[in-house]
Amino acid sequence: MSQKNETTTLVLALLITVGVVGGGLWVLANWLGMDLRGLVTGTPGEVSQPGGEVLISRGDRWLIPGTTSPQKQAAAEAIAAGNYAEAIAPLESALQASRNDPEALIYLNNARIGTQQAYSIAVVVPSSTQINAAKELLRGVAQAQENINRAGGINGVPLRVAIADDRNTPEMAQQVARSLVRDSEILGVVGHFSSPAMLAAAPIYQQGQLVVISPTSTSVRLSAVGNYIFRTVPSDRFAANALARHALSQLRVQRVGVFFNSASDYSQSLKDEFTTALFADGGQVVAEFDFASPTFNPGNAVESAIAQGAQAIMLAPDSPMVDRALQVVAVNRRRLPILAGDSIYTANTLQVGGDNAVGMVLSVPWHILGNQSAPFPREANQLWGGEVNWRTAMAYDATQAFVAGLQSNPSRAGIQQALSANNFNATGAAEAIRFQPSGDRAAAVQLVTIQPGTRTPYGFEFVPLRP
Template sequence: MIQKDENIRLFISLGLSGLMVAVILWLVGKLSPQSQMAINPNPPIVSPEWISIGDKFLVTADKTDEKEAGINAFKSGNFSNAISKFQASLQSKRNDPETLIYLNNAKIGNAKALKLAVIAPIGSALNEAKETLRGVAQAQDEVNNSGGINGIPLQLQIVNLSNFGELNKIDDELVKDSHLLAVVGFGRNETLYRQNSLVRVSPGSSRSQSGQNSTQNIKEPKYVFNVSPNQEVFNQVLAEYIVKKEHRTNIAICRDSSFRTNQNPSNTERSNQNIVKEYTTLINQAGGQVVDTDCDLGAADFIASDFIAKATSAGAEALILLPRPTNINPALEVAKENRGRMALFGSQNLYSERVLKFGQGDIKGLVVSVPWHRDANRNTTKEDSFAEKAAKRWGGDVSPRTATAYDAMQVIIAGLKEDSTRQGLQKVLSKESFTTIGATGEVKFSPSGDRLGGVFLVKIQPCESGKRCASNTGYDFELVQ
């Protein structure tokens, strides 16, 4: 009997010891870093330094103390504090699109969202990048404030393109993100987007994006769409206007070989020469001719006065300027030396306040082909137009790049309303019947994925005395009727 009692006490003792060990192990498990990460509702955001949804500074030029505090709060998962800080930053810097995007992302927090990405050349062409970001930020803000897409908000991820040599790296990073539904911006590897069923909608033209192969096989499912028409359409509209409307038949062309990529430089020069050949063909078809006077705005030994002398001696009546967006000065030097002798025309890279500010009377009368103008497509009252809404939001007139970035978002938003999956979005946008209305008017795509229509001509004119001058330079771009 005594032996039996001792056995019972032994079993009880062992049981209690086991229970204590189990409790200790449970407590250790609860306090371990691995378990804490598993239950943390706001885990750290892990992404490359050139990608951000609100946890990093990408546009450092727009840095404020409030914005920095908002980014730190966002990074730690304190979204309510991030919201108040981003709102405070916008009070002092209202035209900062990065902060508006971060604000809308902070409002979403960890809730369910439809994720999109926008590629912007922040590290290589800041003004161009900010123009693009304003368009997508305005579209995100409008759709989220109206209840989202079928009740689900849009989350925007900003991707910084520092140079065109990074395009492949960026494409690889984006397509592997299974949560990403679509991309706004330019890229290089269209086959990669198709293989991974990821839609990319570009604000630009299919042949105005350096370094990319824009040809899509019409028989293959297309995953890349361009909100601006094919570049040849812009060239054709301008060529026909010069010859048939302005009656200029002898035309000189200034190209620009200054652009460089990591690719073979000969490819850049070949593309440069092809633009001149294309214009030559289009001008010939319209009834004019191109004078045999070479003009390379990107040449190290380029002298504007020498070219003007040769062009006028050759009988040129008009001049087409095709500078790179980062190499505008030589074009302005040509305009200055021209002194009104030849009528001036150019690509949309000349549609900028910088041209108005530094060109002044030298560029009076310059006609440029663009995908949008604030006075175009006023299919609503003036107060409700995109141009007016954008001016109120950003504190001034916006560029065509902002309008086309906004429309790239409108295309994606319209598609996601019908199907919010990668494959479903592609099928919606590929329909022959697909159409949506944006800042640039009706957006409809050809079988190749290029925009149909959507080209406007604008002319630089002095602002009328007593009337508002949108650019504050004394000159402005007016829509050619």
């Protein structure tokens, strides 16, 4: 065979291979309910920056994996084609099958709006990496959207919600932030989930003059980013102060061993603030143990803490290190009292920690039993068919803050001015929503403890500590 013929044959083979692979990918994508069009930000086909596709949906795709169904796929296709009325029935059917699906409820409300005028906000969640946390946040936003739209909207204008996935990474959080800043329809953003993601994205929102309200990012560094950055969750300083006071005044201990993740801004922030607060009132951190260390051993660490005179343990894991924190709980066997940050407030803590976790004290922004007279817990139970946690409540509060801002002045700059005003006041899950000049929430934290109980399937539950 001549070199020319060999070249022609190779080219033809390459083209055939590309066609087969491309066709196979298209078939696979349709089977999985995926969308290969690129960025979904109102500009189909836009290409994202290196690091992966930016996933933003108003209902034309499903972002939480493992939840698709024929009804959901039909709804997504109808919305993508602009046939909003055709999406309503399959979305209602999907919700009848799974009433606690917040993504479906958000897209249903969007479909009911259709092409009529609406105010749009976005919520950024780690839907592909932290599925439970993403659902918890989306339930708060969905409940607020459902309430305001059923009540006739914001001065007669309904609220549309876009959902974005930042994969809980700083790089993707920045890409999502850039896309949302460019989208002129988006008037505000609820998010991001983690402090590292939020700290990476915040300067982009600040420069783009787009208000972002985080329901879960607690790092104290966020307070200094700028006047377009807010949060409905109290900063680590409030949580650390409450835990330190409890150690000194209630547990009557002064020497504490701290476990943290040096690679996490949230974990480092909570550890530093706790150390400062404890020292200011006469206590001290006698030992520090890094979850991220390649030589970390929970059993050795607990024994070392005891040997160094620790009278209590403070756990400050970020979400990826909760399992290691629970190993500490297990090997401690209730020998030392344990304090912890809000990241360890999970069902897994009750299930895995079990009897070893009884008596542990956590600092959280909200608890469903903390203010039982408020309407939010009852409405949440009716809507979702069960209790919700603090992440849902704080996401609800962030959306409520945007609703109040939109009522005052429905523009990006107008929302910022409304939220920054001294007299700003919005109704939250348990109490009024007010912000300090730094953008931090002006609110106290709630200390909870773990006790045996029947409110969960695990035989243990979180209950508020009474003053």
